[in-house]
Amino acid sequence: MKRAATSAMLALACTSALAAAAGDAIVTTRQASMKEMAAAAKTIAGMFDGKLAYDAVAFKAAAKTLRARTGPALIAEFPSTTLGAPSGAKPEIEYARPEFEALARHIGTLSGVLAAKAERAPAGITDDMRMGSGLVMGGGSLLGKRSGAAEADPAKLPAEHLLHLILQDCSSCHSKFRQKVE
Numbered sequence: 001m002k003r004a005a006t007s008a009m010l011a012l013a014c015t016s017a018l019a020a021a022a023g024d025a026i027v028t029t030r031q032a033s034m035k036e037m038a039a040a041a042k043t044i045a046g047m048f049d050g051k052l053a054y055d056a057v058a059f060k061a062a063a064k065t066l067r068a069r070t071g072p073a074l075i076a077e078f079p080s081t082t083l084g085a086p087s088g089a090k091p092e093i094e095y096a097r098p099e100f101e102a103l104a105r106h107i108g109t110l111s112g113v114l115a116a117k118a119e120r121a122p123a124g125i126t127d128d129m130r131m132g133s134g135l136v137m138g139g140g141s142l143l144g145k146r147s148g149a150a151e152a153d154p155a156k157l158p159a160e161h162l163l164h165l166i167l168q169d170c171s172s173c174h175s176k177f178r179q180k181v182e
């Protein structure tokens with residue numbers, strides 16, 4: 001009797017330990033995925049800022065990384081059981097799913113457009129890839145009213161502008177859904 005109870009308890013403990021281990025693996029994976037996105041965004045930003053030599057192949061690879069790790073893939077990385085400390089994901093994600101997922105999809109759409117543009121990227125950086133080129137910007141501020149209209153069709157935006165909008169989504173999500181953990 002006593003033994004049965006003990007083994008039942010042991011089985012229970014093992015199950016929750018397994019669940020915890022699975023959760024840990026998801027957290028580790030998503031943090032690695034976020035780091036890859038950060039490296040990819042840094043690579044593209046560096047090329048536009050002139051800190052890195054422009055390289056069409058590296059641009060393409062980085063844009064593909066962003067596309068692969070945003071949208072549905074990003075959403076799938078945050079199951080309910082893995083939120084809160086010790087991870088950097090706020091428990092609030094659970095109560096604000098529509099907003100969290102809208103952000104993930106928005107950055108996914110922009111990254112998809114950027115990746116499609118990168119697919120056809122020329123061997124050298126061209127003016128029409130730069131921010132401020134094209135009619136859509138027209139000298140309006142990035143955060144001004146114009147960006148809303150331009151976003152209606154992100155395919156019309158220069159690559160550099162797309163990158164800036166992508167980076168805004170990283171920040172929007174972090175300020176709302178990421179927490180500092182010691």
Ligand code: HEC
Nearest residue numbers: 031034035037038087088089103104107169170173177178
């Ligand atoms: C829809 C929300 C969302 C978007 C969009 C998003 N992140 Fe995150 N990011 C998070 C959350 C939540 C965490 C905390 C994850 C954890 O610790 O489990 C995080 C963590 C990180 C980390 C820390 C990873 C670590 O090692 O702990 C980096 C770096 C990062 N994000 C970079 C980026 C970059 C760069 C982008 C944009 C290209 C981006 N993120 C877009 C939600 C988001």
